[in-house]
Amino acid sequence: MNLLGDFNLLRPTSLDEAVKALSGEGAQPIAGGTDLLPNLRRGLSKPKLLVDLSALDHxxxxxxxxDGTVRIGALVTLEALVDSPLIPEAVKQAALGVAGPTHRAQGTLGGNLCQDTRCVFYNQSDWWxxxxxxxxxxxxDKCHVVAKSDRCYATYHGDIAPALMVLEARAEIVGPEGSRRILLAELFREKGDDHLTLSPGEILLAISLPAMKGWNAAYEKARVREAIEFPLAGVAVALKREKGRIAGLRVAITGANSAPLMVPVDELVGQEWGDAVAETLGKQVRKTANVLKSTITGAKYRRRMLLALARKLASQLWIKAA
Ligand SMILES: Cc1cc2nc3c(=O)[nH]c(=O)nc-3n(C[C@H](O)[C@H](O)[C@H](O)COP(=O)(O)OP(=O)(O)OC[C@H]3O[C@@H](n4cnc5c(N)ncnc54)[C@H](O)[C@@H]3O)c2cc1C
Incomplete structure (x- = not known):
């Protein structure tokens, strides 16, 4: 059986051409193809037209x-992200944790952010x-993760989004109605089968990172083996320490919900890092995360890892900033 289906491939050289092609029914962008092609081979969607973004300029x-902002084009490969002196350490840590060297040489930032959600009941062969x-x-018509559920609970497992989100990244989007800029967090929504807020024809063009003076940030993921593996739980933390107090704190998680999410931690700003603050941080992470049986690894382990990683990273950044 031909699960890949028949589709046309277009390689536009201008943005106008790409947007026009993507506005048609059944069209889908392809960048490095490292997420999309394995999914197509499993028959997980049937696009009529693939619009290859690789020939677009800039x-x-x-x-x-x-002004200190760093603008990163959506087609920058993960390998180039890791190698660039302009990229903050937390983003490099996240990019370096993605798959293996060949994936990172081919996979792009845009594709990483816009990758499909995953589930043990979805990333399977057609016959399964x-x-x-x-x-x-x-x-x-049924979610096997949450029986009788109103929505799909497939999980977002991208590594790089949380690292960019804690650094207040903005996304530049272009589409049939022109271009717009949003906070990166607003690119996502908690809906496993429709987790991006892009409208038909829209593509992610670039990410902008503001200069964040005095902040330190880090990203870490939990995985069963230190090799090619999506994050079972991933946490990014950015912290600013001034006069023995937390002057700024931002925490984001991945591998838990249908979208990468910011954890509300504003109440901790102004306090001194210690056991009580770590406890509250853990509570906020637990409240935000909705870890379900969407991977073969148990939900309890993934939930515990989220809490442990959040506390560990915040504590390390606090000490580093002393
Ligand atoms: C074995 C294996 C292990 C992996 N491990 C990890 C991992 O540990 N962590 C991780 O984060 N990812 C992982 N991935 C997923 C993937 O390899 C990476 O996320 C990669 O960065 C995707 O980039 P790409 O350019 O290849 O995306 P593509 O496959 O080209 O595209 C991915 C999706 O994004 C859309 N898209 C691409 N570019 C744009 C754009 N500019 N605007 C709008 N939509 C766009 C496509 O339509 C598609 O739906 C893994 C994949 C495999 C096969």
Whole structure:
């Protein structure tokens, strides 16, 4: 059976051409293809047209602007992110944790951020999914993770989004209605089968990182083996310490919900890091995370790892800033 289906491939050289092509029904962008192609081979979607973004100008550069902002084109590869002196350490840590060297040489930042959500009932062969009556995310009408659920609970497992989110990254989007800029966090929504807020025809063009003077940030992921593996739980923390107090704190998680999410931690700003603050941070992470049985690894372990990583990173950044 040909699960890949028949589709056309277009490689536009201008943004106008790309946006126009993507506005048509059944069109989908492809960048490095490291997420999309394995999914297509499993029959997980049937696009009529793949719009290859790789020939677009000015999308593969990392540029420092006069005000200190760093603009990263969506087609910058993860390998180039890791190698660039302009990229903050937390983002490099996240990019370096993605898959293996060949994936990072081919995979792009835009593709990483816009990657599909994953689930143990979805990332399977066609015959496996059919034997299970398919699922709410694709071809079926039931979520096997949460029975009788109103929505799909497939999980977002991208590594880089949380690291960028704690650094107040903005996304530059272009589409049929022109261009717009949003906070990166607003690119996502908590809906496993429709987790991006992009409208038809829109593509992610670039990410901008403001200069964040006095902040330190870090990212760490939990995985069963130190090799090619999506984050079972991933945490990014950015912290600013001034006069023995937390002057700024930002925490984001991945591998837990259908979107990478910011954890509300404003109440901790102004306090001194210690056991009580670590306890409250853990509570906030627990409240934000909705870890379910969407991977083969148990939800309890993933939930515990989120709490442990958040406390560990915040504590390390606090000490580093002393
Ligand atoms: C074995 C394996 C292990 C992996 N491990 C990890 C991991 O540990 N962590 C992790 O984060 N990822 C992982 N990945 C997923 C993937 O390799 C990376 O996320 C990679 O960065 C995706 O980039 P890409 O350019 O190849 O995306 P593509 O496959 O080209 O695209 C991915 C999705 O994004 C859309 N898209 C691409 N570019 C744009 C754009 N500019 N605007 C709008 N939509 C766009 C595509 O339509 C598609 O839906 C893994 C993949 C494999 C196969």
């Amino acid at each position: 999308c593969s550069d990392i540029v420092a602007l006069p 999914r059919e034997g299970n009556g398919f699922c709410l995310k694709y071809q079926g």
